[in-house]
Amino acid sequence: MADFDDGISEAGDDRARDLIHDWNVAENKSSRTKPIEFDDETLRDGLQSPSVVDPPIEKKLEILRLMDRIGIHTANVGLPGAGPRAVEDVTRLCQLIVDEKLTITPNCAARTHENDIRAVAEISQKVGIPIECCTFIGSSPIRQYTEDWTLERMLEHTRFASDFCRKEGLPQMYVTEDTTRAAPETLKALYSTAIEHGARRACVCDTVGHAIPSGVNTLIKFIQKVVADTGVDGVKIDWHGHRDRDLDIANSIAAVEAGADRIHGAAIGLGERCGNTSMDLLLVNLKLMGFIDNDLTLLPEYVKAVSDSCNVPLPKNYPVFGTDAFETATGVHAAAVIKAFRKNDTWLANRVYSGVPADEFGLSQKISIGPMSGRSNVVFWLEQHSIEPTEEIVSKIFDRAKQADRLLSDAEILELTR
Numbered sequence: 001m002a003d004f005d006d007g008i009s010e011a012g013d014d015r016a017r018d019l020i021h022d023w024n025v026a027e028n029k030s031s032r033t034k035p036i037e038f039d040d041e042t043l044r045d046g047l048q049s050p051s052v053v054d055p056p057i058e059k060k061l062e063i064l065r066l067m068d069r070i071g072i073h074t075a076n077v078g079l080p081g082a083g084p085r086a087v088e089d090v091t092r093l094c095q096l097i098v099d100e101k102l103t104i105t106p107n108c109a110a111r112t113h114e115n116d117i118r119a120v121a122e123i124s125q126k127v128g129i130p131i132e133c134c135t136f137i138g139s140s141p142i143r144q145y146t147e148d149w150t151l152e153r154m155l156e157h158t159r160f161a162s163d164f165c166r167k168e169g170l171p172q173m174y175v176t177e178d179t180t181r182a183a184p185e186t187l188k189a190l191y192s193t194a195i196e197h198g199a200r201r202a203c204v205c206d207t208v209g210h211a212i213p214s215g216v217n218t219l220i221k222f223i224q225k226v227v228a229d230t231g232v233d234g235v236k237i238d239w240h241g242h243r244d245r246d247l248d249i250a251n252s253i254a255a256v257e258a259g260a261d262r263i264h265g266a267a268i269g270l271g272e273r274c275g276n277t278s279m280d281l282l283l284v285n286l287k288l289m290g291f292i293d294n295d296l297t298l299l300p301e302y303v304k305a306v307s308d309s310c311n312v313p314l315p316k317n318y319p320v321f322g323t324d325a326f327e328t329a330t331g332v333h334a335a336a337v338i339k340a341f342r343k344n345d346t347w348l349a350n351r352v353y354s355g356v357p358a359d360e361f362g363l364s365q366k367i368s369i370g371p372m373s374g375r376s377n378v379v380f381w382l383e384q385h386s387i388e389p390t391e392e393i394v395s396k397i398f399d400r401a402k403q404a405d406r407l408l409s410d411a412e413i414l415e416l417t418r
Helices: 010-019 057-069 084-099 114-127 141-147 151-168 184-196 213-230 248-258 279-288 299-310 331-342 375-384 391-403 410-416
Strands: 037-040 074-076 105-111 132-138 172-177 201-206 236-241 262-265
Touching: 037 236, 037 279, 057 084, 057 299, 084 105, 084 114, 105 114, 114 132, 114 151, 132 141, 132 151, 132 201, 151 172, 151 184, 172 184, 184 201, 184 213, 201 213, 213 236, 213 248, 236 248, 248 262, 248 279, 262 279, 279 299, 331 375, 375 391, 391 410
Parallel strands: 037 074, 037 262, 074 105, 105 132, 132 172, 172 201, 201 236, 236 262
Antiparallel strands: none
């Protein structure tokens, strides 16, 4: 568990205090002391994105290994009730966890139907490890009206699902879809019933990306009271958020600060419509805030593996992991970074013009050359490529850059040095 006093890694604390005044932590420091758990939805909810390619099983196995290595606690490995291919892939993924003794544990989505839950139970028995069953049911008035559901019918499904999970020996997370638009009395009835019948996790879902951070805080506090009122010990609360209003990270941080035990997300925010909470950016933010101390230098590999496997290109300006994130050609910006490098000070170079230290996430600063560059960009680029920065070569490249309408490519610059 990391120290919550500031958002800078321990090794750089003294320098950070001298060189960075952090208004983020000046007041209202978090009082949270319990560790945060993470559930990765990439291989289930993430694959429901309209634009993804469902990767072959070999790629899914690679992604699962990377989840394990970056410290993800659980992975939703599929919805086996969806059909034979889902059953086969879920079985292979769970078998990998057994064979390679991974620390990550599996869970599976299931409707509150016998066939869905039975499919999870059969895989669990086959591979010989517990699989958390994430039984879900809609909860909002708008969904009830559309489906012609009564509360009593929803409670009947809830009791059946929880009792059946318990009978099959499956740990259960009870999930209410569209929690953020559901009525308090409905949520109290649903969660209380599920917990009384054996559920040991209550998952709060912003299924359509409706919530704002203050609403998340209020809702998590309400569910904590519902859980406490059941008198059942050891029940944990999960937060599952979507990014329809681009508030996924802010809402997930609000859930952390409100006391949610486990946060869900998917690599590069894949998922229904606009997607889920971006797991990679959530981890970056929680590390910078001091909530976690995971080694996240493998995050670029995780992001690339999912992007390539699912055929979802990463936008160039995607935070932290896009190609533009740590590249600059602007004269003033580049000059400051170059001066830090001239001091042989990598720590400084990664922070002087960046709120995210590239090296903490397996990345590095890049100085390029374009129409906004100064001559120092050209000199530095040449030195980095072991080319003597003579006045003739520097002027030639600098003049070409000033005439360009974009950054010069490495190939173009090299051609100018010949």
